[in-house]
Amino acid sequence: MTGILLTQALEILHQNCRKIDETEYVSIEEAVGRVLAEDVHALIDQPPFPRSPLDGYALSAGDTEGSSKERPVSLKVIDEVFAGGFSERRIVPGTAIRIMTGAPIPDGADCILKQEDTDYGMDTVKIYTSLKPWQNYCFAGDDYKKGMTVIRAGARIGAAEIGVLVGMGSTSVKVFRRPRVLIMSTGSELREPGEPLGPGQIYDSNLHMITAQMRIWDMDISAYSIVHDEPDDAAAFIREHAGQSDLIVTTGGVSVGKKDIMHDVMKILDAHQLFWKVCLKPGSPTIFGLYEGKPLIALSGNPYGAAANLHLLVRPVLAEMAGRPDLMPRKVRAVYDSGFLKSSKVTRYVRGVYDNGHVKTTGSNESGVLSTMVGCNCMVIIPAGSTGVEPGEEMDVLLL
Known part of the structure; x- marks a missing residue:
């Protein structure tokens, strides 16, 4: 197929990629950003014991009845307990135990009085208010109970998930394997940074831009390299690493x-080509096919053409492969402060900066210009057939 719409291209991509279902166990330290492969069930109660939510005194609510600043009740302080320790003493009528936040609540206590409502007594404490049973009392399992499902399969592991996993003593977790991406940049004019440039040569920004974006999206890179404009060499590189x-x-x-x-x-690869050219700018002449069942997306060599279609075509494929709906770019409406006066026969994606419902152009939108992608956080979607967009018009914007 040649010259298809972006919607058609996305549907073909969807039909020819699969979610990776291979799993692996990784340590908690390596789990950030990974996608859970199974439900996580609590291994213990959290907290594993009744604990104090504040600094104060553990006591029996019945001992505080009628207490006030004017007519305080006095209780004997029989022990002191901190987080990480415990008291072997039991609360009986007329007694209290000094307690700190996070410490286990002693037997016999049914409430915690905050220290601000006392005279901070060490041997005997004066109580300036009354409490009800179980007031300021954090029960065992108050956060979650043993066996409860605390994180669902498919969740992406972030800081909160790490906290929950560590809080119940987990040292590893089962996750889906990350997609492995093979990246190849073609061009006899391309050189790596640090190499001297000869006549007509340039440094290969595309290769490193794409590998950087893969790392930002938390993908694995199986191999990456510049290959000169020799079809046999390029085919050999793909053959070597496609497996x-x-x-x-x-x-x-x-x-x-x-x-x-x-x-x-x-x-040369006997790959099955499914489309060439998508009706959009920049980067129209994208090729998509399958090599040994593996999706192969060949992007434009123009830097912005490659960057734009990395988001428009490659990103949705990776989102599906990785089980990462969060990876999909989000579309919003915004007031286009800059406007775009060129006519557009096909849908055009203009780099921009989105902020609080407004968007402005970052500079040149030429395919060969990459520097105006710096600071860019969106692309303004100029519809096919547009004769130009006046400043102040509301447009669809794809957030990156």
């Missing part, structure tokens, strides 16, 4: 020039 990869992403060589090698590469 350890779930997705192949290339940049460059997708148009109709003499050195646009990806068409030949697809033939």
